[in-house]
Amino acid sequence: MSTTDDFRESGLTFPEGFTFGTATAAYQIEGAVAEDGRKPSIWDTFSHTPGKVANGDTGDVAVDFYHRVDEDLDLIKSLGLGAYRLSIAWPRIVPDGTGDVNEAGLAFYERVIDGLIARDIEPVVTLYHWDLPQALEDRGGWTNRETSYAFAQYARVVGERLGDRVSVWTTLNEPWCAAYLGYANGHHAPGIRSELASLQAVHHLNLAHGLALIELRKVVTKADARYSVTNNLASVYAADPSNPEDVDAKRQIEALRNRAFTDPQLRGRYPQDLLDDTKHITDWSFVEDGDLELIHQPIDLVGINYYNTDTVRRGAEHSTEGTPFPGATRVEWAPQPGPVTAMGWNIEPKGLYDLLVSTHELYPEYDLVITENGAAYDDVLVEEGGERRVHDPERIDFLQRHFVAAHRAIEAGVPLTGYFVWSLMDNFEWAFGYEKRFGIVYVDYATQVRTKKDSALWYTRLAETGTIPEA
Numbered sequence: 001m002s003t004t005d006d007f008r009e010s011g012l013t014f015p016e017g018f019t020f021g022t023a024t025a026a027y028q029i030e031g032a033v034a035e036d037g038r039k040p041s042i043w044d045t046f047s048h049t050p051g052k053v054a055n056g057d058t059g060d061v062a063v064d065f066y067h068r069v070d071e072d073l074d075l076i077k078s079l080g081l082g083a084y085r086l087s088i089a090w091p092r093i094v095p096d097g098t099g100d101v102n103e104a105g106l107a108f109y110e111r112v113i114d115g116l117i118a119r120d121i122e123p124v125v126t127l128y129h130w131d132l133p134q135a136l137e138d139r140g141g142w143t144n145r146e147t148s149y150a151f152a153q154y155a156r157v158v159g160e161r162l163g164d165r166v167s168v169w170t171t172l173n174e175p176w177c178a179a180y181l182g183y184a185n186g187h188h189a190p191g192i193r194s195e196l197a198s199l200q201a202v203h204h205l206n207l208a209h210g211l212a213l214i215e216l217r218k219v220v221t222k223a224d225a226r227y228s229v230t231n232n233l234a235s236v237y238a239a240d241p242s243n244p245e246d247v248d249a250k251r252q253i254e255a256l257r258n259r260a261f262t263d264p265q266l267r268g269r270y271p272q273d274l275l276d277d278t279k280h281i282t283d284w285s286f287v288e289d290g291d292l293e294l295i296h297q298p299i300d301l302v303g304i305n306y307y308n309t310d311t312v313r314r315g316a317e318h319s320t321e322g323t324p325f326p327g328a329t330r331v332e333w334a335p336q337p338g339p340v341t342a343m344g345w346n347i348e349p350k351g352l353y354d355l356l357v358s359t360h361e362l363y364p365e366y367d368l369v370i371t372e373n374g375a376a377y378d379d380v381l382v383e384e385g386g387e388r389r390v391h392d393p394e395r396i397d398f399l400q401r402h403f404v405a406a407h408r409a410i411e412a413g414v415p416l417t418g419y420f421v422w423s424l425m426d427n428f429e430w431a432f433g434y435e436k437r438f439g440i441v442y443v444d445y446a447t448q449v450r451t452k453k454d455s456a457l458w459y460t461r462l463a464e465t466g467t468i469p470e471a
């Protein structure tokens, strides 16, 4: 075993039964947006609005997973991975958001799930990875509490059909992004810029999570199915930890980014400091009596998506209009030390370690799972001796160090049960279109040919042995 103090270690072995997987999301990979009864989601509308997505890219074709299911499931199998995290497109199942159920949509996901099980790969299903039916957005989207009830009905329909075979049900992916990027700064669909709307969305997403769990539990028959939610919790530091003002800025951002979701979901309350910090925007009267009990349903796993860190300090008063931080009028972000990935995100495995440990301290009774971690780089496909190759040593280094951080968290007592690398293959990276490649498998967008990057070969060694290989 080699060791440095920079999380560069190899030879560490994960506990027996630890899950190694990869993740994707429906709109990012499927394409076939108008096929078999699917109707538009907010991402179809948004990506077709000029100026919203880099290069005018859309998910119309994406990586054509809809037509390449068998080939792609074989690919996952060949990677030696025991689990696959996918999302179901609400607009394929209930195309108008409420009302008629689309049989072809259910049949499609049944084929995907059965294909995974036949290959001995555990299906980990997310019900909402941002593709809200446009028909619901036309009635206010996540600012309207009716959307939470519509989501629960959709969850029930999916649970009725697939509840005998799905291993893990995840209600939401990153409600932080859906609420604040969707409704506060408009960087994501539906592109709305309103602080009030974003806080309404926070609550209605939380409510949707609870209502969906209630419906799922009524219909799921697989006895050992587990339930979860995935939040992209921020790993936040105070610029000067000895300065109480900076420590308070950290507290404020943790409330807005993390506890706004985890406290209602896992504790049945909104943090008082969040309500105080945002009282000039809203009195939160959209939280109705009984809502917190509905949100606070038992779950088995808390999913965490982690990419990078934030460092904040108290600063001068400024407007937060058009930012994803409603009410954070006196918070400033300090630049993070590099190096960075192609996203410009700083690389900091310690941030993952600290986040796992602090989340476990706050919510010790929950098992944790890393539902996303990975890195975008400007990968280049090369031909060598008649073979296609993608050499991505930076991604291997990134993954190795983050797996070391996860391993150290387990050693420190965190009940971490699995790790899903984002992403299985290059895909539609939201507002960045196809410019940013997160896959461990390269996709040639002109031909849709898939090529395993070196990182995929490295990850297979890890998944097959349970031991972190040399980079």
Ligand code: FCB
Pocket (backbone or CB within 6 Å): 025, 028, 173, 174, 177, 232, 305, 372, 422, 429, 430, 438
């Ligand atoms: C997360 C999203 C995921 C992907 C990664 C890079 O915020 O959940 O779909 O875009 O970032």
